Amino acid sequence: MEIKKGPDFKYKLCVSGAAETGHCGDDSFKKAQELGREIIRQNGILVNGATTGFPLHSAMGAKDVGGMTIGLSPASTEREHLDSYKLPLDYLDVIIYTGFGFSGRNLLLTRSSDAVFIGCGRIGTINEFTVSYEDGKPIGVLEGDWETDEVIKNMMEKSHRVNPNVVFDRDPKILVEKVIALINEMRKVSSPVYKNTDVLEDEDEKKFIL
């Protein structure tokens, strides 16, 4: 067994999908939940748009296995969230009220995440896909009895773009594994804080000798 020392590093993994799953097919409920569970099992925190449907089902799965969930709301206050946007509070540990409406929230949501998972969905979900894509985020597209994954493949083909940061799979467990591998790869390029050698230049401020 691996002995872990020090604080755990958790991946911030966003789940994006339809608020109304009527068009998603019968198994979207269970697949969304399994995605939520795998995110937690593989050392992640689930982040979503604090909405109904697919993202809610993923948050349920995450809570099922004792994970942490964060929702970003388009509303400015809880009241606006409940009464105007008619969104739920369930299964979320923290809700951040962005007040930026849907498109603003989508931007903040994808930016706050290390990677984004795209489930079954329509225009709003495609918005989140394109925002993450533009920001160069690793994206995991869950394939299932819906058409969203095909729509995405189609868009990429037609734009003649091959993006190695966009991965596909039917199995939530494998998809999460693939995406985490992408995150780790991308992180290798960046430096942790102690590699900032600028501070070595400043000799005068050292007062830590006993």
Add this chain to the structure above:
Amino acid sequence: MENKNSKKLKLTFYGGVGTVAGSNFLLENEGMRILIDAGLEDGLSKKEDGTYFSYDPASIDVLLVTHSHLGNIGMIPFLVKAGFKGRIYSTPETKELSELIFLDSIQAFKVDGVSLLSKEDIDKSLSVWSTYPYYTSFDIGSGFGVEFKNSGHFLGSAIVEIIFNNKKIAFTGCMGNSPHPLLKNVDFVNDIDYLVMESVYGDKLHESKEDRREMLEDIIEETVNRKGTLIIPTFSFERTQDILFELHRLSENGEIPEVPIFIDSPFSERIIEIYEKGYENFNSEAKKMMKEKKGIFDFPRLKFIETDEESVEIYGTPNPKIIIGGAGMSSKKRITRHEKKYLPDPNSTILFVEYQSVGSLGRQLQEGASVVKINGEDVPSRVQVETINGYSSHGDYNSLFEFVSETRRSLKQVFVVIGEPKSSISLVQKLRDYLGVYAVFPKKGGSYDLDFSL
């Protein structure tokens, strides 16, 4: 000694899926077979092998009845005739009203002049029928306990809760449209593991209580001004009571003009007797009215029509007038006669206060038919057609949703039945998306494994 029977139960949906009637569910494990409701769907129909049932009636241990509508009890005498030797359980009012409904149906269950049902069949069914009031748990053997809760739909209507190994499955039967003028509100529960629920108005909202009363007032006034007849057909017995109660209130406050009102329904007086006897289950406002004045269902200008001859005599009373009627299968002839007479009259109004099933005469009229077939004859329809859903005895989307929401933390699965496919599927999706509850629209005839282990 520990009960060897598995903690897994099997639930099969033999009827009541994708339709409003024909409720028939079988819950079983190796040691026990429990039937919940044995309802008539669209008329008696035999299967290919000549029997009425997809299971052996003699193998059923217990039948639990949610409430006394034909769509839930219509097949009971046939079940008994076909060999059922178990016990039947319901609330006391359900049993009393069921007896009336069986008697009312004998005439209707005739094929080529031969009665398919006899009084003996009905008596036999009643002889194995025991009753328990709401909130009284009782054992039915093999580790199963039952409790009836108030579903607020009809006098005595119950949510049937079955407890096994400390876990609960609840069958809502039909759920009420609370607050109801007479009955107490639906009992909310919060500890249900499996729920089998109705969805008649799963995708619709009713008018508010104020709006529905205003609509009724307006319709009455308009018909009176045109000097027409207002017919309010009611198939279910309790609709007559509810409308009567409302008319009484409107009439007392002088909110509707003084016109003769006929209740053309032979069992009405008996039903009203049962209602007046069972008023302990009314809400506090109705109870007060009952105590203050005798005859909550009786007021001047109201005439009960018992015989067929009297029913025809109604036409002798000049317009404007109101006819409420047709409840029960034995009244079909009468309401058909009224419809034939008044459908061609543009000054008259036909007002629907109940759910009209697909293909029924009422549904055709609601959808704008200008000619309808009654007993093979083409009848032109120039009558004013009105609908008030707010008097329905079924809860709307909001009521159904709130009911599930109360128990969402404990729910493992919800089966959405007793409704047209569109209403059921719509509710399934909303329950999944807004509550995160695993709702399912089951297959007719399909079986599902339920886990009752701790």
